[in-house]
Amino acid sequence: xxxxxxxxxxxxxxxxxxxxxxxxxxxxxxxxxxxxxxxxxxxxxxxxxxxxxxxxxxxxxxxxxxxxxxxxxxxxxxxxxxxxxxxxxxxxxxxxxxxxxxxxxxxxxxxxxxxxxxxxxxxxxxxxxxxxxxxxxxxxxxxxxxxxxxxxxxxxxxxxxxxxxxxxxxxxxxxxxxxxxxxxxxxxxxxxxxxxxxxxxxxxxxxxxxxxxxxxxxxxxxxxxxxxxxxxxxxxxxxxxxxxxxxxxxxxxxxxxxxxxxxxxxxxxxxxxxxxxxxxxxxxxxxxxxxxxxxxxxxxxxxxxxxxx
Numbered sequence: 001x002x003x004x005x006x007x008x009x010x011x012x013x014x015x016x017x018x019x020x021x022x023x024x025x026x027x028x029x030x031x032x033x034x035x036x037x038x039x040x041x042x043x044x045x046x047x048x049x050x051x052x053x054x055x056x057x058x059x060x061x062x063x064x065x066x067x068x069x070x071x072x073x074x075x076x077x078x079x080x081x082x083x084x085x086x087x088x089x090x091x092x093x094x095x096x097x098x099x100x101x102x103x104x105x106x107x108x109x110x111x112x113x114x115x116x117x118x119x120x121x122x123x124x125x126x127x128x129x130x131x132x133x134x135x136x137x138x139x140x141x142x143x144x145x146x147x148x149x150x151x152x153x154x155x156x157x158x159x160x161x162x163x164x165x166x167x168x169x170x171x172x173x174x175x176x177x178x179x180x181x182x183x184x185x186x187x188x189x190x191x192x193x194x195x196x197x198x199x200x201x202x203x204x205x206x207x208x209x210x211x212x213x214x215x216x217x218x219x220x221x222x223x224x225x226x227x228x229x230x231x232x233x234x235x236x237x238x239x240x241x242x243x244x245x246x247x248x249x250x251x252x253x254x255x256x257x258x259x260x261x262x263x264x265x266x267x268x269x270x271x272x273x274x275x276x277x278x279x280x281x282x283x284x285x286x287x288x289x290x291x292x293x294x295x296x297x298x299x300x301x302x303x304x305x306x307x308x309x
Contacts (some may be wrong), residue, residue, distance in 0.1 A: 008037065011037075012034065012037050015030050015033055015034050015037075016034070018030045019031070019034075024057065024061050025057070025058065025061055025067070025070075027057060028053075028054040028055075028057040028058050028061075028067075028070070029054075029070075031050045031051075031053050031054035031057070032050070032051070032054050032070075032073070032074060032077075034050050035047045035050035035051045035054065035074075035077055036077075038050060039077065039080070039081070042084070044081040044084045044085050045081075045085070047077065047081050048078065048081045048082075048085075051074050051077050051078050051081070052078070054074055055071060055074050055075075055078075058070055058071055058074070059071075064101065064104060068101060068104060068105060069105075071101065072098065072101050072102070072105070075094055075097055075098050075101065076098065078094050079091050079094040079095055079098065079117075082094060083121075088121045088122075088124045088125045089121075089122075089125055089127075091117075091121045092118045092121035092122045092125075092127070092130070092134075093118075095114045095115070095117040095118035095121060096114070096115070096118045096134070098114040099111050099114035099115045099118065099137075102114055108141050108142075108143045109143045109145055109146070111141060112138045112141040112143070112146075113138075115134045115135070115137045115138035115141070116134070116135065116138045116154070116157070118130075118134040119131045119132075119133075119134035119135040119138065119157060119161070120157075122134060123157075123160070123161060123164075126164075128161050128164040128165050129161075129165065131157075131161045131164075132158065132161035132162060132165065135154060135157040135158045135161060136158060138154055139151075139154040139155070139158065147185070148181050148184050148185040149181070149182060149185040149187050149190065151181050152177075152178045152179075152180075152181030152182040152184075152185060152187075152190060152194075153178070153182075153190065154178075155174045155175070155177050155178035155181065156174070156175065156178040156182075156190070156193060156194060156197070158174045159171040159172070159173075159174035159175040159178060159197060159201075160197060162174065163197065163200070163201055163204070168201045168204045168205050169205070171197070171201050172198060172201045172202070172205075175194050175197050175198045175201065176194075176198070178190075178194050179191055179194035179195070179198070182194060188221060191217075191221075192217070192218055192221035192222070192230075195214040195215070195217040195218040195221070196214075196218045196233070196234070196237065198210075198214040199211050199214040199215035199218055199237040199238075199241065200237065202214065202241075203237065203240050203241060203244065206244055207244070208241055208242075208243075208244030208245035208246075209245065211237070211240065211241035211244060212238065212241035212242065212244075212245055214237075215234065215237035215238040215240075215241045216238060218230075218233075218234040218237060218238075219231070219234035219235060219237075219238050219254075221234075222234045228261050228264070229261070229265070231257075231261055232258050232261035232262045232265075233258070233272075235254040235255065235257050235258035235261070236254075236255070236258040236262075236272065236275075236276050236279075238254045239251045239252075239254035239255035239258060239276070239279055239280075239283070240279055242254065242283075243279060243282060243283055243286075246286070248283045248284075248286040248287050249287065251279070251280075251283040252280065252283045252284065252287065255276055255279055255280040255283065256280065258276050259273065259276050259277065259280070262276065270303055270306075270307050271307055273300075273303070274300050274303055274304050274307065277296055277297070277299075277300045278297070278300075280293075280296060281293040281294075281296045281297050284296070
């Protein structure tokens, strides 16, 4: 029988005993060790409390001027707890704090990574402007080791935030630059993500030909990759583009297959299922199949009302 759990309990008791006999930086170190044990047990609230107490001690005894390395370590632990607790606003703010610390440490690559992480966290809770600001800040940091694909992903993230803010043309400009860099980096996966978002932006601007061009590239990638999940969305984009180009028979074909694939998923994306049905009804109406279109709209009515409630 393993004695590891007993060893860990004995170690934890010893650390708690040391708390009573230590102070200052030594006490902060003990609290940090205890936070690791709490984190390992998935006790993220206790871990946060221990980390915060340790941080408070370090700031009382010199703060960033004296304990920059120790505080960076603790803030990393803090952000991991927030992410596990799905407290994304707190995670975003902590990543921003870490970015400032990495700047103080003159670690510009790590600073940019923290800004990117903050941008992703803000995006997750639909704080589009804050997400955009962080991704722009990350892009503006230069360091020798930055790769072509990283520069491309920065532009892709900026474009995604701009699109959420309704600035579709600015988003497209960033997507196109991102696509060129991802292609230069020979990364088909990120080229296809650029095509996906380009198709969406052109659809939003009612530009059928450009939407179809990029949707078709996205669709081709999903077929080569044999990814049915992505194929569902690529056909959705392609169907929407065909409608804008008044190519309704082609739109019907892609939208029907998109629905087949979307409804295969156990965790169904009802919002997109409703949207595809509405597009399909539009195509059917244009094909003089009004009765079919109305039946399809009637079928999704309750689902639409439910997810909108």
